[in-house]
Amino acid sequence: MTKEAKWTKELYGVILGLKTPEEARRFFRDLLTEQELIEFGRRWRAAQMLEKNLPYTEIVAETGLSSTTVARVAKWLNKGMKGYKLALARQNKEHQHYSSPSRKG
Incomplete structure (x- = not known):
């Protein structure tokens, strides 16, 4: 597994750990433009x-x-x-x- 694939897999886990739409909004706003x-x-x-x-x-x-x-x-x-x-x-x-x-x- 490439390092990029590991990072992406970790990102999926982080996303799954978000508990509310507000948490998701805040996270994605920091992650993306x-x-x-x-x-x-x-x-x-x-x-x-x-x-x-x-x-x-x-x-x-x-x-x-x-x-x-x-x-x-x-x-x-x-x-x-x-x-x-x-x-x-x-x-x-x-x-x-x-x-x-x-x-x-």
């Missing part, structure tokens, strides 16, 4: 929209991404390591849990 964060958010939004089978033109218009980047997100969504699919499924499950009318708060 504001523009990098915006780009990550745009790609995540594109993945959400692609999952709903929305047209590329609508995704490009909403996110400001190029059609090439949207196509790349689509490629990884459908043929990648299934990370987008995993995260989307968990987000959808969490959303259903919190929006369920039978949930008592």
Whole structure:
């Protein structure tokens, strides 16, 4: 394993150790530039929209991404390591849990 691979693996562990969205926000804001964060958010939004089978033109218009980047997100969504699919499924499950009318708060 290269030293860079070790550093990356360690970074994944650090991310998993963050406990709240606020902790994640603070960590990622220190780690990344504001523009990098915006780009990550745009790609995540594109993945959400692609999952709903929305047209590329609508995704490009909403996110400001190029059609090439949207196509790349689509490629990884459908043929990648299934990370987008995993995260989307968990987000959808969490959303259903919190929006369920039978949930008592």
